[in-house]
Structure formats: C-alpha cells, structure tokens
Amino acid sequence: MLKRYLLALFPIILLFGCNNAQEEERTLYVAAASDLYHALTEIGNAFAEEYDVNIEYTYGSTGLLTQQIQEGAPFDLFLAAHESFIDQLIRNGAVHEDSKEYYAIGRLVAMSSSEEEVNLDVDYLLSSDVKTITIANPEHAPYGKAAKETLEYWGIWEEIQPKLVLGENIRQSYQYVETGNADVGLIALALMNRTGFYYELIDDASHDTILQALGIPVQSGERELAGQFVEFILSDEGQGLLKEYGFDKPSY
Known part of the structure; x- marks a missing residue:
C-alpha cells in the first residue's frame, strides 16, 4: 500500500522539483553600452547573488543595440549610453515609456x-x-x-x-x-x-552631456525582474559602484 502511494506521489514530486528548478534558473537578458562592461558586470553580480538569478550580458554600441531591439531582439533591459536612443525606442513602441530612468552621466x-x-x-x-x-x-x-x-x-x-x-x-x-x-x-x-x-x-564643456538612460523593452518576458534590477542600479549600492568607475550621478 505504501509502495503504491509513493509511486503515485513520485510524478508530483518530480513536477514540483522541475518547477522549483525553473524558478531558480531564471535568466535576465541585458543589453548594455560598452562603457558599462566593468561597472555593470560588478553591479549585476551583486544583484544576481541577492536575487538568485542569472544575468546574460550583450555589450555593444548603443546605436547597434537600439537597432536590434527595434527589430525584436528579446532583451529584458537596455542600458543605453545616451537617453536619445531610449526616447527613439519609446517613440517606436519598442520600450515601455514608463520604464525610462536616468542612471549615470558618462565622462x-x-x-x-x-x-x-x-x-x-x-x-x-x-x-x-x-x-x-x-x-x-x-x-x-x-x-x-x-x-x-x-x-x-x-x-x-x-x-x-x-x-x-x-x-x-x-x-x-x-x-x-x-x-x-x-x-x-x-x-x-x-x-x-x-x-x-x-x-x-576631458573637460565636459567640450561636448554635450553624455546622459545615460535605461528602459525595459516590450519584448521582455521578465519585466518584473528587470524592474527589480533597475531599482538595484538606482539604489545607493548601485550608484556607489557606478561612481567607483567614474560615472557621475544624474540629477534628473
């Protein structure tokens, strides 16, 4: 009797275990400007450890990443090196308008x-x-x-x-x-x-301000998790790490 009960229960245990594994292996796909290569990786490591998630980064030029997102690339978060590219994606319906945040000023x-x-x-x-x-x-x-x-x-x-x-x-x-x-x-x-x-x-009076902004693409399948990562980036800890790498904090 006990043997039959355990055999009947086994598929449920297996399914529950798979579901837990899926939850534990959530992955956030992040596109980011190349200037963030060191800073964002360090911030992401701290976030991933705290929230038990994986983060996959794609670093490149902001313009080319913008094009990929416009064409439907399945990124969960985009950190651009200038706000104008986030604005462009918002106008074209590729990024959620209410997700735009300023996170740094580059030097x-x-x-x-x-x-x-x-x-x-x-x-x-x-x-x-x-x-x-x-x-x-x-x-x-x-x-x-x-x-x-x-x-x-x-x-x-x-x-x-x-x-x-x-x-x-x-x-x-x-x-x-x-x-x-x-x-x-x-x-x-x-x-x-x-x-x-x-x-x-270089004296920043010699060029326009490199005002960096981020946004969550509409293709994201992890909008809530992406939002949590954004909060972490904007937190005192995240901003402190960005400052260590030479970024100024935006006052916007």
Whole structure:
C-alpha cells in the first residue's frame, strides 16, 4: 500500500522539483553600452547573488543595440549610453515609456598607449609622435559622438582625419590603444578603472552631456525582474559602484 502511494506521489514530486528548478534558473537578458562592461558586470553580480538569478550580458554600441531591439531582439533591459536612443525606442513602441530612468552621466578621457605621463594636448595630437587616434564610431556610439564634438571644439577635427581610426564601440577603441594599434584614444572613463595606461580627463564643456538612460523593452518576458534590477542600479549600492568607475550621478 505504501509502495503504491509513493509511486503515485513520485510524478508530483518530480513536477514540483522541475518547477522549483525553473524558478531558480531564471535568466535576465541585458543589453548594455560598452562603457558599462566593468561597472555593470560588478553591479549585476551583486544583484544576481541577492536575487538568485542569472544575468546574460550583450555589450555593444548603443546605436547597434537600439537597432536590434527595434527589430525584436528579446532583451529584458537596455542600458543605453545616451537617453536619445531610449526616447527613439519609446517613440517606436519598442520600450515601455514608463520604464525610462536616468542612471549615470558618462565622462570622456584622452588615453595614451603608454603608461608614462605625457601632455595629451592639441599640439601633441597633431605632432608626428601620434600616428593614430581612435574614437568610437560617432554614427552610432554616444562616446564617439562626444569625442567628435570634442575634436571639433578643439578645432582639429578635419586636421586629424588621416590619423583617425574608428572603433565599432568605445570598448573596441579602448582595445586599439591597449594593444598599441592606436597611439591615443578618446575613451570612456569607466573603462580606465583597471588599467595602468596614462590618461587625462576631458573637460565636459567640450561636448554635450553624455546622459545615460535605461528602459525595459516590450519584448521582455521578465519585466518584473528587470524592474527589480533597475531599482538595484538606482539604489545607493548601485550608484556607489557606478561612481567607483567614474560615472557621475544624474540629477534628473
């Protein structure tokens, strides 16, 4: 009798166990601008541990990620390097309007391929010592747009064209300098946290504010969980970690 009871109960136990496993293995798919490569991974690790979830990241240029989301890519959360791309997706019905939040202000630096201190001024950039200068593609990368604005502000945009190498995104531009394939790069400060290369902070008066915003795509199958992650990013802990990587806190 007991044996028959246990056999009858076994499928229920198995089903319950599967359901629990499914709940424990929830995954959040996050698309994020490349400047967040270090900072967001650290924030996400803290969140994943607290909420017992997996987070899968796709880092890239904000413009290309925007295009993917517009075409229906199944991301649960999108952290753009500029609010204009979130606004674009909201207008096109690809991101929930009420999910938009400002989470950071990005800063731009001039990075040298050397660890030795050098004056990264206009004269140096124009000198024969600098053969190549890299920025992210300004057509679809907000940091690239800010870099172009800075070079225009300095009055050397046209003059440095023969030296210019465009990265697909800001992290690729960082890698060009890191590997010696570019002498100087205009790079996100957030990527300099774990480097020994010399760099100088660029005056933010030379370009439009890199006001970064996020939003939850309508394709998300985990809107509640994505919302919890957003709250974590905006919390004192999340903002503290972003500050450690050089982001300023938006006052919007």
